[in-house]
Amino acid sequence: MGIVDFSLDGKVALVTGGSRGIGRVIALAFAEAGADVAVSSRKLPDLEAVAEEIRATGRKGLAVSSHIAKPEESKNLVETVQKEFGRIDILVNNAGTNPYLGPLIDAEEWVWDVTMNVNLKGPFILGQMAARVMRDQGGGNIINIVSTAGINPSMLHIYSVTKAALIMLTRVMAMEWGKHNIRANAIAPGMIKTRFSEALWKGTPAEDKLAMPEDIAGAALYLASDASRYVNGETVVISGAGG
Numbered sequence: 001m002g003i004v005d006f007s008l009d010g011k012v013a014l015v016t017g018g019s020r021g022i023g024r025v026i027a028l029a030f031a032e033a034g035a036d037v038a039v040s041s042r043k044l045p046d047l048e049a050v051a052e053e054i055r056a057t058g059r060k061g062l063a064v065s066s067h068i069a070k071p072e073e074s075k076n077l078v079e080t081v082q083k084e085f086g087r088i089d090i091l092v093n094n095a096g097t098n099p100y101l102g103p104l105i106d107a108e109e110w111v112w113d114v115t116m117n118v119n120l121k122g123p124f125i126l127g128q129m130a131a132r133v134m135r136d137q138g139g140g141n142i143i144n145i146v147s148t149a150g151i152n153p154s155m156l157h158i159y160s161v162t163k164a165a166l167i168m169l170t171r172v173m174a175m176e177w178g179k180h181n182i183r184a185n186a187i188a189p190g191m192i193k194t195r196f197s198e199a200l201w202k203g204t205p206a207e208d209k210l211a212m213p214e215d216i217a218g219a220a221l222y223l224a225s226d227a228s229r230y231v232n233g234e235t236v237v238i239s240g241a242g243g
């Protein structure tokens with residue numbers, strides 16, 4: 001170990017939305033740093049491919065299909081990771097959605113429900129389940145992926161509201177769970193080149209200059225490791241001064 005400890009040796013991490021984009025790269029960065037990593041999302045074949053990439057780093061990789069807005073599936077996810085890996089040290093609540101791109105004034109009730117359930121209720125329920133495991137094992141670490149759209153109002157309106165609430169949920173988790181040796185922090189990316197944001201950048205002049213998922217993974221490793229042991233309840237903005 002050097003002066004600063006970025007190692008995740010012996011740790012077990014769970015990354016939701018780990019099948020592609022930001023979640024996949026965070027999962028691989030954690031494995032490179034020494035963690036065994038479980039990835040979850042809805043589609044198992046995509047996850048199996050990432051689990052294979054994790055194993056190629058020499059660490060254990062596990063793929064578990066789980067819809068973040070379905071609490072019974074989150075329960076199964078936590079139980080499966082515990083059964084396979086014995087503990088959960090790091091949870092990255094990364095899965096997120098934005099099912100509607102029209103104006104707020106025309107948004108239907110289902111848009112509110114789906115966006116809230118996936119982006120806010122899901123991370124809360126899974127965070128609570130993981131925190132109980134972390135409390136009982138003596139500590140842990142939660143990272144919630146939010147957005148600059150949760151700091152300033154954006155054209156993604158309801159999505160912005162869910163991410164603003166997730167920033168506050170992160171602070172509340174940190175405040176209450178610090179006594180259990182659990183830290184909770186958030187990362188707020190600006191626009192990153194992934195499938196999620198494709199409708200916003202494809203064919204625009206910005207397409208070739210966008211930030212990549214790799215630009216988020218370093219902050220995730222910092223927050224997951226002991227290098228950030230005194231950082232709790234914070235939101236790290238990564239937007240190239242654009243957010």
Ligand SMILES: NC(=O)c1ccc[n+]([C@@H]2O[C@H](COP(=O)([O-])OP(=O)(O)OC[C@H]3O[C@@H](n4cnc5c(N)ncnc54)[C@H](OP(=O)(O)O)[C@@H]3O)[C@@H](O)[C@H]2O)c1
Nearest residue numbers: 017019021022041042043067068095096191192194196197
């Ligand atoms: N890209 C950006 O510009 C940007 C900016 C700020 C914040 N973010 C946030 O970053 C996070 C990751 O997004 P990304 O850009 O990496 O998107 P992405 O490449 O489209 O990946 C999204 C991931 O979430 C999973 N997912 C989607 N809905 C799910 C659900 N209901 N249950 C479980 N998993 C689900 C997807 O897999 P399945 O399809 O298999 O479920 C996939 O693994 C999101 O929270 C997003 O809000 C993105």
